[in-house]
Amino acid sequence: MGSIRAATGKSAARARTSRASRTSRTSRDVRLFWWASATDALGTQASGVVLPLLLLGLGYSAAVVGLIAGVSTAAGLLLAPLAAVPADRGARKPVMFWSAVVSALAMAAVTVAVAAGGPPLVLLLGVVLLERFSTAVYEAAAAGTVVLIAPPDDNARVVAGLSAGDQGALILGPALGGALYQASRALPFLADTVSYAVAAVCVRALRSDLRPAKPEPAPEPVLDASAPVVRDASGPASTPEPPHPRRRSALVAELGAGLALVRTSPFLRLVLLWTTTVNGVIVALYYGAVFTLHDGGHGGGPMGLVLALSGAAGLVGSLAAPRIAGRIGAARLLVTVTWLLVPLAAGLATAKGPWAYGGLFGVFCLLMPLVTVVLQSRAIQETPPHLQARTGAVLGTAVGGSAALAPVLAGLFAARAGTAAPAVVCAGVLTLLACRTTFVRIPPGGVPGPVPPKGATV
Template sequence: MTHSAPAPATAVPLPHARRDVRLFWWAGTCDALGSQTSGFVLPLLLLSLGRSPAEVGAIAGLSAAATLVLGPFAAVPADRGARKQVMVGAALVSAVAMTGVTVAVAVGPVPLAVLLAAVLVERCATACYEAASLGTVALVCPPQQHRRVLSRLQAGERGALVVGPALGGLLFAAGAWLPFLVDALSYAVAAGGIRAMRSDLSPSREQRPPAGTRGTWRALLTEAGAGVALLRREPFLRLVLVWLSAVNALLVALYYTTVFALQDHGRGPAPLGLVLALSGAAGLAGALAAPRLARRHSAAQVLVPVSWLLVPPAAALAVARDAWQFGLLLGLLCFLTPSATVALQARILHLTPPGLQARTGTLLATASGAAAALAPALAGLSADRAGAGATLTGCAVLLALLALYATCVAPQFTRGTGEETA
């Protein structure tokens, strides 16, 4: 039996599509750069104000929880046709919140309640922006360009991950308020970029949910969870859910365990910076190379070899000692994952109806984000009890099990152009 889903079509003329893709890329990259710039220095600011590490961790955890909870609800109006309005409004709210933080830090000692309120508002608005942005690619470019556009978007995010923390550190040294001003400006640029896009980023009326279901909390919850029903119908999406959640969690666990291992070996912050630089640069290179590596193969065909290739460098981390070794191995992992991620994202866009793009994407992002949020605590607990080497070995074993699962499940979705079969 062949499951066919309509490939999202776009009515935007090609010149407009190219312009919209460029604007969407600039909006997302500026947003990511600003967030990385301020996010890197926020813990430093809190610690400089006399807050304990426990309080800093609690604020980070509360912000992450708000993001995971709000995303599915913000996806509902986006799929109903208000994608552009949600994104522009959320970016402007984030800009105002970060402007408030900038002023508060510049004026003088910042009350924790004020800072916490502003950060939570910014995180909630960002969650709405990210949820609404999912599926935009399917509405502004034809399917044959999805992988190329997705890889460029991921390259922009990876580049921001490399540049943002360094920029944040330099600005923080010059003035504690400067990183937050950059973040506020980045949100304003993002809002302007989305507003300037000529398409309305809306699915056709017949592809939206029926209007009669609106009006109650139960109806809102039902709509927010509509992606779950699609997930139940589409076995390929279930494979994606398992793979993305596991890989994200294990990569985060490997990173944090690497930090613990470097500390055990008596390494300081400079080696950790080397590890971050190498892995970030490798991730950027992997995102740029992803379309060429996956152009002639279906998502399922890309997934299996990438899954197995992740195992050797993860296992080698257990015997690494020097920072350059950790950086090289983590960099190899970061280089490999974008090929599979981009191929999977392109296939998701093909399988998901336009009226469910935001909710389905948010469901997958929430699941993988929740798994990644638990990974540091689990890695720390394992490192305390079994040691960093044993924890790294355990992660490699779990990656091998994931590769075995992908090997057993993925072939049923491979036929010809990659249409799934069962």
């Protein structure tokens, strides 16, 4: 009996040690992934805010600046779904690592070219496209990482931490880029180079297996004994096999797997509708603010104030989202926040000064992450591990498309009907979205409850 108790005690001790080891590895990998995401976002914000200034300073027109931004955005949107396939097949970590390395090399080339003098437009366009390509690949592969490095109970808190890192980068990045640009035009791009290098090191140091578990194979079909048997002269009897699908059809099926899942899942369709609409609206409102403040004679300082206030508010909203969602409930939070966004957008149509814009825009950015974090964390749970990257690419492409289209529409409405027109149109769009969400049911389990202060941390 004593030997049995001793063996049982040893087994329990080994189980506790194994659980502690898994918890320690999870916490470490979540922190590494957070640092990779946060530093990447910080460097991107630092270089992105000064790239238009560099091009304008080199004598290029605003049309050329807009063309480069549009082409690079479109290139990234087209490449992300292609990159998601190898990530879901098990190559997630190599894809993320080498994408960060290529991005670092691209920004290093920009740094050297700018430091050497006036780089030619062809060189800048080529390097920017290369960086956008590799960044799109990284983002597509990273879409399924959270569910592989954190337990389901921690998904909401990890997503909230990642969103908070992005919002913090939105606060610090433009200020850092502007300060570095004042010292030397090449320094913001050097900072972005370092940020990509840090991201690559953090990804390489991850210990978790980032290969998703393969889905259970379908059961073997039961053959009918009366079915005809095919025999040939070269071997034993065999049953007829279905024709092998063409490679092109198989590739199309691989690429369309994420889209098929979104199309058949009511909740993922809701995530697609809400995030695409609200992200397009917030970009249109931002450009509406640019047009209004410019017409009022305000310079870049007031726009920096609006960005800083919105980034700080978004940071607070991201951190508070899991706890508030646990207390209020996902469905009620979704409807409440969507309706509250309507008067804020309408108020921006009448705002004139930077303080009024900063206040209203800040409240808008405070409320938006409360729903975004909830929807993203539940979308992770709704998506099978082997489809995480492809589903994320579908959602990301839709959101990126709306964000790319929003400035064009905002400019058209402002030119035709005045600078208040973008905010009025956005208020109307949000009203339709609020009506739609009022009658949507979130399936049971859609509330990421309050996350306890244990397990993975960021």
